[in-house]
Amino acid sequence: MQEKVNLLFIYIIIEINMFVWYYYCVNKEGEHMRNLNPETITNIVKESVIKINYELEDSLVSLIRKAKQNETNNIASSILDDIIENQEIAKKGSIPLCQDTGLVVVFMEIGREVYVDGDIYDAINEGVRLGYSEGYLRKSVVNHPFNRVNTKDNTPAIIHTKIVPGDKIKLKIASKGGGSENMSNVTMLTPTEGIEGVKKLVLDTIFNAGGKPCPPIIVGVGIGGNLEKSALLAKEAILRELDDESEDQTIKQLEQDLYKEINDLGVGPMGVGGNTTCLAVKINYFPMHIASLPVAINIQCHSSRHTEVIV
Amino acid sequence: MITLQTPITNEDVSKLHVGEKVLISGTIYTARDAAHMRLVDEKDPKFEIDGSIIFYVGPTPPRDGVVIGASGPTSSYRMDTLAIPLMEKGLKLMIGKGDRSEDFRHKMIKNNSAYLIATGGAGALLSSRIISSEVIMYEDLGPEAIRKLEVKDFPCFVAYDVHGGNIFKR
Numbered sequence: 001m002q003e004k005v006n007l008l009f010i011y012i013i014i015e016i017n018m019f020v021w022y023y024y025c026v027n028k029e030g031e032h033m034r035n036l037n038p039e040t041i042t043n044i045v046k047e048s049v050i051k052i053n054y055e056l057e058d059s060l061v062s063l064i065r066k067a068k069q070n071e072t073n074n075i076a077s078s079i080l081d082d083i084i085e086n087q088e089i090a091k092k093g094s095i096p097l098c099q100d101t102g103l104v105v106v107f108m109e110i111g112r113e114v115y116v117d118g119d120i121y122d123a124i125n126e127g128v129r130l131g132y133s134e135g136y137l138r139k140s141v142v143n144h145p146f147n148r149v150n151t152k153d154n155t156p157a158i159i160h161t162k163i164v165p166g167d168k169i170k171l172k173i174a175s176k177g178g179g180s181e182n183m184s185n186v187t188m189l190t191p192t193e194g195i196e197g198v199k200k201l202v203l204d205t206i207f208n209a210g211g212k213p214c215p216p217i218i219v220g221v222g223i224g225g226n227l228e229k230s231a232l233l234a235k236e237a238i239l240r241e242l243d244d245e246s247e248d249q250t251i252k253q254l255e256q257d258l259y260k261e262i263n264d265l266g267v268g269p270m271g272v273g274g275n276t277t278c279l280a281v282k283i284n285y286f287p288m289h290i291a292s293l294p295v296a297i298n299i300q301c302h303s304s305r306h307t308e309v310i311v
Numbered sequence: 312m313i314t315l316q317t318p319i320t321n322e323d324v325s326k327l328h329v330g331e332k333v334l335i336s337g338t339i340y341t342a343r344d345a346a347h348m349r350l351v352d353e354k355d356p357k358f359e360i361d362g363s364i365i366f367y368v369g370p371t372p373p374r375d376g377v378v379i380g381a382s383g384p385t386s387s388y389r390m391d392t393l394a395i396p397l398m399e400k401g402l403k404l405m406i407g408k409g410d411r412s413e414d415f416r417h418k419m420i421k422n423n424s425a426y427l428i429a430t431g432g433a434g435a436l437l438s439s440r441i442i443s444s445e446v447i448m449y450e451d452l453g454p455e456a457i458r459k460l461e462v463k464d465f466p467c468f469v470a471y472d473v474h475g476g477n478i479f480k481r
Contacts, residue, residue: 082430090435099370099381099434138371138454150453179386212386212409214431271479303432
């Protein structure tokens with residue numbers, strides 16, 4: 001009998017200890033993890049896709065106005081006037097800037113200390129679905145390369161994820177048009193082709209694209225990494241602030257040189273000629289294999305629709 | 312500046328010269344990639360292709376009480392091959408954006424047609440020149456359906472004329 005009481009006592013002690021340990025662990029993690037409702041993400045995406053399709057950022061409109069003042073070609077000048085008037089009409093909120101309201105691209109940085117109670121990718125796509133419906137935006141996504149049946153809600157979005165320190169989530173959200181995306185390019189140069197090879201590739205790509213990507217364009221260049229990394233670098237480059245510049249002196253010089261040389265090509269707004277071909281050149285780079293010099297060029301039309309939200 | 316009233320005649324096409332601004336009034340039709348793929352083999356088109364204008368556009372959905380959503384041009388080169396049989400049936404003008412193949416341009420001249428461009432990315436501005444819109448073919452294609460539009464002073468520039476002019480040449 002005494003033995004049984006002892007065993008029961010030991011059993012109770014073990015149970016209590018396990019409970020305390022479990023409670024301690026949960027609380028310890030709870031202290032550090034910030035909980036985020038997926039609906040918060042959905043709402044941010046919904047509101048963002050609507051906002052960016054009706055209103056261009058001020059810094060972009062100022063660049064277009066400045067370009068218009070410096071434009072000497074009459075047709076080019078008239079086109080820049082149209083672009084300026086267009087954004088004024090769209091800003092009133094009843095008609096989007098462009099009929100191509102794009103494919104949604106999201107760069108998401110997730111803090112290690114934030115916990116989303118649900119599927120974050122579903123939350124983003126739900127935001128796209130609601131935004132494209134409630135914002136009267138065009139559904140421009142088809143389900144298959146050859147069947148090409150419209151998904152009718154502009155999903156799925158293209159989502160890139162990075163894990164970062166902290167307890168916040170940063171979302172860079174863009175509506176990327178098809179016309180400018182189609183004129184983009186990835187090429188594997190050889191290291192000996194160097195900076196001149198990169199320049200020639202960028203200039204050839206933009207000259208050959210002509211009026212198709214809706215110039216004046218923003219040029220994103222990704223140099224290094226590998227095939228897919230270079231494309232991601234280029235995409236991230238077109239989402240940079242318009243007035244920033246590379247911290248690397250060689251890359252900064254290349255951004256400035258290319259800006260001038262692209263505008264000297266004479267492609268002009270919508271390809272009609274003139275001195276406004278690009279509004280900005282942004283170059284991002286990354287280490288690469290000793291054998292490689294990957295270069296991606298992502299072209300963004302003048303209607304650059306993107307935003308950044310931290311939650 | 313030239314003003315044109317639809318339907319378009321051979322004489323209208325002849326008086327267009329590269330770089331000129333054109334204001335179009337009357338009836339035009341929308342079609343882009345998917346509609347072209349069907350239209351070229353269509354036994355019963357719901358509009359007269361002879362003398363017509365096709366605008367390469369897929370508009371955004373309209374809000375209640377609005378005629379049409381944003382309606383700017385899409386890139387024309389994707390329709391180059393399929394535009395040729397339509398020009399042979401009398402399609403006179405195409406409105407889009409960007410340059411097109413040399414093969415297209417030669418066949419366009421041969422068929423006495425012309426190519427106009429409208430400002431890409433100015434969909435809100437251009438939609439203000441559209442008075443009415445009605446889907447007449449391929450409703451299942453959604454934004455790519457063929458729409459009959461009534462336009463007033465719809466602004467374009469002559470990009471390729473029948474005299475050999477090419478606005479993109481440099």
